[in-house]
Amino acid sequence: MRPHEPRPIDLAAALAAVGLPVGPGTGLLPTVTGITLDSRAVLPGDVYAALPGATRHGAGFAGQAVLAGAVAVLTDGVGRELLGDGVAVPVVVVPDPRRVIGPLARVIFGGDSEDDGGAPALFGVTGTNGKTTTTYFVNALLEALGRSTGLIGTIEIRAGGDAIPSALTTPESPQVHSLLALMRERGIDAASMEVSSHALEFGRVDGVVFDVAGFTNLTQDHLDLHGTMEEYFAVKAALFTAERCRTAVVLIDDAWGRRLAETADVPVLTVRTDGSRSGGDGSVPPAEADWTVTDVERSGLGHSFALAARDGRRLRVRSGLPGSFNISNAALAAVMVLAAGVPEHDLQHALDAHDPFTTEVPGRMQLIAEEPASIVDFAHNPDALERTLASVRRPGGRVIAVFGATGQRDESKRPVMGAVGARLSDVLIITDDDPHDEDEAVIRRAVRAGADAAVTEEGLACEVLEVFPRADAIDRAVALATAGDTVIIAGRGHEVWQEVKGINLSLDDRVELRSALTRHGFSGLSAAGIES
Template identity: 45%
Template sequence: MVTLRPSHTQPVALGELATQLGLPAPGSAVAVAGVTLDSRSVRSGDLYAALPGANVHGASFAAGAAAAGAVAILTDPTGAEVITGAGVDLPVLVVPDPRAVLGGLAARVYASPPAGLALVGITGTNGKTTTAYLLDSALRALGQQVGLVGTVETRVGPTRVKSERTTPESTEVHALLAAMHEAGCATCVMEVSSHALTLHRVDGVVYDVAVFTNLSQDHLDHHGSMERYFQAKASLFTPERARHGIVCVDDQWGRRLAADAPIPVTTLAGGAEADADWRIIADPDDPAAFALTGTDATLDLRSALPGDFNRVNTALAALVLLQLGHDVDDVVAAVRTDPHVPGRMERVTPTGGGTAPLAVVDYAHTPEAVAAALAALRGHTAGSIVVVLGAGGDRDTTKRAAMGAAAAHGAALVIVTDDNPRSEEPAAIRAAVLAGARSADATAQISEIPDRREAISAAVAEAIRRGPGSAVAVVGKGHESGQDIAGVVHPFDDRVELQTALDAWCGGGA
């Protein structure tokens, strides 16, 4: 497990941390140089946070943490009893909810967020990763060292580490911010998930700019309702978490957020007729070109990725750059830099080139994202669209039928297959998606091929059979390089499998 931290920290007395928590100072003089909640990541001088887990309490690993060099432990009353029973001889800070105070402690130990590092936090159901990569690309074009934290990877300057979740735990977040500052980064661009906001992962961070892309059904297994999901997102746009907001008002949630946010907000609308500070005016002759028009300026921009939603993502990135103080002309030039956004409307071609159907992989895993991806693809093909999709197990079950319906409305052929079934029965997940597709008032053909590799190959073959101008969209997993089946992650990359199928059916471009 790779954990990125600064190479140097100024140790903080454990007594100072106890005082911060309102606890009496421990009797021993202990200095804390790092913080972690993962016993496998403990380094000498660390405060180990032993948190209650879904199956095992982190206090069960306290002895191992002590052996690895931990100098103190933060836990709850239950954890304290476990630690005492295990005979671990370390100072213990006991609070009712250790997760809720962990961000503040990590911020103190890592002196984070560091002065001079501009922070951008991006939230929303769809578009977080694309907007983050657009910003990263533009900032690099402006000559900056950039830190990136998100669904695909974490970057500290040139160093890259594959991400385990969209937003890391608070201990990692503050360590990363300190490491970015140490590496000379001028800006950190971070995807901020709703889970991160409700589970205290970004506590202690105040973003210079917070960005809202959109809100649609997702993660209701965690939040329980759209209202609670919205409130989680809206909490980013408070003085405790951000100084300025940029909000897309194309949906009801964005309009509500812009009206109610207690911080200054700049609004963006995807159409010329909408009421907003900035509006997108599409070029009728060029789907990639558009004008971003505000009260005092107009920026002539181009979207490097297809679809109306990517014009919005591009405009959001431009507005962030303006808010950070970059010159208009520099912003236009920087945003025109062509980024690589892994698994987001990512085109896949045969190894040897040659004639093949237009084929893309996209991370779309909500009804709205599936519809938007297929609509974007429709703008680039005159033939039939064949879509391969499934739905993830152990996640929001209520969106599965709607995903199937969205696919049926946007494609000529829908091939339902397995995504990441995780601990659920794959056939039951497919049945829900199939039911939605078949109930849609659409003319699409519906097919079921459980094996995802076979489904992708069949989609390419069918697109070829349907003739020139046809296209293939493989949606749901995007950049992911594994398929989780019954707790075992098997190597599987939609981009690799799609290219293999194109090579097989198109003769490798020969």
């Protein structure tokens, strides 16, 4: 997804604009129209950024990039040595090309230009859980206000009406900047983006300045990358600096959010959505906030509530999506749009007239059937799983949960997830998620150990089963269910491929759940378009 009318720029001028004057021996640099670090995505006129990878250096693909039309190569010293004299285009050598390509992509794709109406207003959302839903909520509210929107996230990338599936939560920086250029070209008013810790760690949003950055929460996840929660927090906090955003909206339901609100060096609006949660051992009183959720009531499968400002102003808000955590997602989205300068009366009219926070988010508390209540969710860490399971129980009905753990990720959370599942389910079916290159049985054993220990030590009545493959586990859950029960399939959400030993197997929890419901005599709701 590139602009249809790229703007040629002299590469030497682009490099100078990001503080990289051309050194001696580089030669005459060409005019360029794009930049990419994927040799398969090179278009004529591109700079090919040859970066070191996990197993191979990108310089090994430079020949392919030049054949596709690359007119220059940007790389490091190792890449220069690998290239030797075997490339027929100028080679620019920088010490750390990954930290350069974001700002350089911004310049090459015209991110500093105010022509054609300027850039869309940018909303970035980070945190452990809730990023996807919050970005969908922000977009739905903006569309209710009459704005045209774009989206960059886990599920899909949209530039107006066009949508493509996503491979990463946040694409690599050249793709981000090319997408923003396409949105400018199409006159899109606003765009929402999920900003993962991986994106911040690996420079995927370098050169991007968000008008409003939002923070959801911080719970145990991705410690295989970050090592500790302190390091994980430090990476997230990097978004809330003047280099990356203009203003921030922070949920302060937990201690990490309160700490972020205190340390961010940009203007911050705080939002409290759960006054009973102290964010730790219960010794910390609920924090005062600029906006506070009050008067929560059930509304269909979701909730209605008020957002009360410090000075007494109030907004009436509703989300029809299941899960009390969607109160937090909706509140954050509403205040983020307010922080962008939308008048309160306009926002309230959009909320009343269009019910934007009932928009369906693929694979996020997605309702597949009503009897039994059958839900697919992406919850794949202990906190998300706890919030999901705690929110789906119906009076008189059982909770039948199906989930596993991902291979080659933080192993310490596996027994914790098993224990959470045992505490909050009547029937827990442990199965496979994406094992990647790990032994599936070893992963299941770790999850089950946590579940069995919780049942034994806490005297729980939960029945723990181990069923695999995953499609069979989903079928078993439905076979055990009655119309008044809730079946929750957690962990994979919108994903349609299961990676096993390097092979992608077709597997969509929503499709499998619908098929199982039909086999066992239940009726499902109509399929969402995104699934096809």
